[in-house]
Amino acid sequence: MDVPVSSPAGSLETGDKESRLKITEIFLSLQGESSRVGWPTVFVRLTGCPLRCQYCDSEYAFYGGNWHSTVSVLAEVRKFGVKHVCVTGGEPLAQKACIGFLSELCDAGFSVSLETSGALDISGVDPRVVRVVDIKTPDSGEEQRNRWDNLAGLRPRDEIKFVLCSRADYDWAKQVLTRYGLVERCEVLFSPSHQQLPARDLADWIVADRVPVRLQMQMHKLLWGNVPGR
Ligand code: SF4
Numbered sequence: 001m002d003v004p005v006s007s008p009a010g011s012l013e014t015g016d017k018e019s020r021l022k023i024t025e026i027f028l029s030l031q032g033e034s035s036r037v038g039w040p041t042v043f044v045r046l047t048g049c050p051l052r053c054q055y056c057d058s059e060y061a062f063y064g065g066n067w068h069s070t071v072s073v074l075a076e077v078r079k080f081g082v083k084h085v086c087v088t089g090g091e092p093l094a095q096k097a098c099i100g101f102l103s104e105l106c107d108a109g110f111s112v113s114l115e116t117s118g119a120l121d122i123s124g125v126d127p128r129v130v131r132v133v134d135i136k137t138p139d140s141g142e143e144q145r146n147r148w149d150n151l152a153g154l155r156p157r158d159e160i161k162f163v164l165c166s167r168a169d170y171d172w173a174k175q176v177l178t179r180y181g182l183v184e185r186c187e188v189l190f191s192p193s194h195q196q197l198p199a200r201d202l203a204d205w206i207v208a209d210r211v212p213v214r215l216q217m218q219m220h221k222l223l224w225g226n227v228p229g230r
Contacts, residue, residue: 019070021097022047024061024090026073027229028080032220034132034159035187036113041084042077046098049090051117054141055163055193060228061090070101074108088115099124119145123153131158132189138172139165139193151180158186161216165193170205183212191216194226 024045031041045058047065077085085105092098093116105112106128113130116122119142122131133150136142140163154160160182162173173190182188190206190213192199203215224230 019097019100020067021070021073021095021101022065022067023073024065025229026076028082029220029230030223031084031086031113032218032223033115033161033191033216034113034130034189035214036084036086036130037216037219039084040082041086042080042082044073044077044085044087046087046089046092046095048094049117050094051091051119051136051142051145053117053136053163054139055165055196057194057226058088058090070097070104073101074104077105077110078108083109083111084113085110086113086115091117091120093120093122093125099126102126102129117142117145118150119147121147122150127155131155132161133158134161134163135173135176137162137164137169139169148180151182154182154185156186159189160186161189161191163191163193164202165196167201167205169197170202174209174211177211177213188213189216190214191218194218194221 024047026044028042031037031039045061047061049062087102092114102112102114103126106126113132114125115132118134122133125131136146164170164173177183190202192202199217206215220230
């Protein structure tokens, strides 16, 4: 299994076809995004994504990976000994077994979040899971993939994330907030695209406009740079 040295995932075993996940890496780090920022968190990165956002920092998860049973992945997660688990990708929901795996994590007592592109149906995700749902902006190159129906089913514990590449993206995102009444329904995160939009510019715009969103800085990149497995 092609995983960082820090991961014990090399001991995973292959499972049956009905409950398998294709995994790129499993690792322990600090949560760098969302309202859960700063918590020691186990990340389970699933392989594959049907989107191609121009700023993607997880391209190494598009291909490769290895199949493993959800039971064995859960066992690996337990070994790290922390409460918080983030299922990410790629696009985790592109794998059928992901929905069941999320519930298995909740049943096992973990506090679970899911990072998803917003391009796939999120309605089947266990309500105990915090769904962090992207809305793809025009400058992402994948705006046409937004599944707007997802927004009707948002829960108060969910979070919406915009990765913003420009002033034009920012103005577009503000219009989306108003059109869908998003800030009244759940937490909204505005994140500057790494090395494309200065965080200070975005901070100044948010303050000047009194936009009730949370600025998100991707803490893991500030701490360790843009490297896999951190
Ligand atoms: S949805 Fe996420 S993983 Fe997929 S291309 Fe976009 S940024 Fe990369």
